[in-house]
Amino acid sequence: MKLAQKLFAICLLLCLTTGLTYGQILMPDDCNASGALGENLLNNPGFESNTAGVANAGGFQSAAGWNFFGAGWGNVYIEEPFNPFSPCGDQQPPAKLGTKMLKIFGQFNGGFNASGAFTNPIPASPGETFVGGIHMLSPSFAECPVDNLQFDNRGQVHVEFLDAVGNIVGYTSSPDFTVANAVSGYFKFQTVAVAPEGTAQVRLATFFFQFPVAPFAGGAIYYDEAFLQLKEEGGTAPQLSCNNSITVTVNGSCASDITTDMLLEGDFDPLYYDFSVADNVGTPVDLSDLSAWIDRDLVFTVHDLCSDNTCWGNITFEDKTPPTVTCDCPVGGETGVGDYAEECTLTCWELPLLKEKYWDRLRDNLVPEMVDDFLDDHVSDNCDAVTEDDISYYDVYVDLGPCIGTLLRRTWTVTYTDAGSSGTVSCTREYFFKPVGLETLTPARIDPASGAFEIIEDSLILPPSLVELTCGADISPAGIAAYFDNPASTDND
Structure with missing residues (x-):
């Protein structure tokens, strides 16, 4: 999670509780004690002392060592199976220990929101090392679709350090509980922190975040068996030995x-x-x-x-993942029965432009051949290791016979090297050059205003009648034949 988002969640938490929104500092995990972990400092780690039901009535509620906050309409509550109103029915998740657990889902307010719970503070001193965490669960989609965590919803647990009047002077955060963890089992999420200067108290806080990227994403997280422990001074640090090569x-x-x-x-x-x-x-x-x-x-x-x-x-x-290559204009047409898409269908008189290697920009407009464009649009590689030099293509023409047409099969190949070995991936585009039938025979048309020929596509065009004689000569076929049969004509027939 981005730092800004974490700070926003903490600001919201502080607004709900102490009214203070300044001074919070996200700290990296840290430790300065090699001794054993002490006992759990929380007196109600598994919510067993809480009453089942809504835990955040009115948006905030404090009970049994925990302080709950959220939307105020029941998105934070204590669950105790078997709950007849649970969307999971008889597939309700069990508590990790005991019979109760905390359940939280989003506020569905259309924007970023944070809900959760934090413990009452415990005395602490600067320099002390604390380990805090909680176990989180979200059911799989197969077991409970409604509570299965969706999209970017996520959970965290924080160790928060406060001064004597309750201002947060620093905190650390666990990794995120995400949709990848929504497989029905409990996962332990924890963080370790050294109390900074100004610390007088420490507490544990657990969160459920919902983000604007999916403001109405469903799913819930169940929380149970929280812990906050002081790591003792002294002890012998374990000897480190790293693997090599x-x-x-x-x-x-x-x-x-x-x-x-x-x-x-x-x-x-x-x-x-x-x-x-x-x-x-x-x-x-x-x-x-x-x-x-x-x-x-x-x-x-x-x-x-x-x-x-x-x-x-x-x-x-x-890198052992080969690149992927995708081609439009599939062989045989869209469904393999000759139903070629419009961009994959050309006319027979355009075929010589490709075979004779006419102007490259015109060829590319008819049948794309630019390697850089193919790389950008049709090749993907997880490590972006493919270059233009790795791409080639070759053409095969198939004559289907008179009055049927011609096929052009252009095969694109990408050569790659992964983990020291070479390989290739290919795909083939097929273009259909259709003949022009006599049914398209159309007389040429001249625009009377400009005197220019009108463009008529995909048709056989008859030349216009442009012969005009004003000398009275017979221009009928019989008259023309008679003229050339006359020995006195200029052709000396």
Whole structure:
């Protein structure tokens, strides 16, 4: 989620609760303690002490250690199966533990909106490390279509640090719970943070966001078993050992989905580690767009947030996804029975223009042949690695016989190299050059105003009668024949 969107959600939360909208700072995950996690500081982590039903009457409500906010018409409530009014019927999701859980869906107000819940604050001091999180679930579409999370709706959990009067001085956020997680199981989302200067209190906040890109997108998220724990000082930091010479295949967006645990040897909690990738001179590598880094030798560094220890290794990203090529004008016509689209149908007198390689711009207007246009319009590659030099085409003409027509089959080929091996992908366009029948025979027409010939397309044009004699000569066929049969005529017949 973009930083601006997160800040907007926090501003909305603060407006609803403390009336303050300034001072909030999104902080990266951080840790300065290598000791064990303490006990859960929340006294009602699973909402078991809350009463089932609407939890945000009037838009805001406080009960049993939680403060709920939202639209005020029941989009935040405590669910306790079996609820006879649940849209999931007998497929209602269960609580992770106990019998109750928090359920939130969007406000459907046509714009960005945030709903959620936050705990009562707990005393905290600057420099302390806190781990906070919650378990989230959204049912699969097969189990409950109404509650299945849709489009850009998403959930988050924050650890928020407040000063003595309740102003937020900083917060951290978990990754987003998205439609990819809407598969009916509970997922643990968490974040780790070091209390900044000015901290006097800490609390946990969980959110449901709905965005203008899909302002009426449906779906709900169920929240259960929240936790907020203090990480103890001291302890022994685990010794880091990085894997080496790793080769990773990029995804369909030419990005990488690697996680910290793929880079470390042994078992580690990825919450306490981050990593970066750079080239051999230290230039950072953006893992969301690796198109410039395919098959290059790179270096990754894993950082232990709690101890500041690091390890490194070599990594190479490869692309195994071939480009895709699409062609209009399919062979055989639109449905394969000779029903060629208008842009794939030409006339017989245009055929020599192509065969004889007449003016290229006219040829391209009849049957597209510009490689750069084909690359832009009909070739896609996840890493944008295809160039004009990788594209070629060849033509095959098929004479269907007199008065039937001719086919031109133009096959386009893209040559590519993925993961060190070469390959090709192709597609064929077919154009039909139709004959012009005698039924189209049409006398030429001259515009009386301009004296120019009128353009009549797709027809055989008879020449106009332009012979005009004012000397009284007989211009009938018989008269003309008689003239040339006369030995005294100028043709010396």
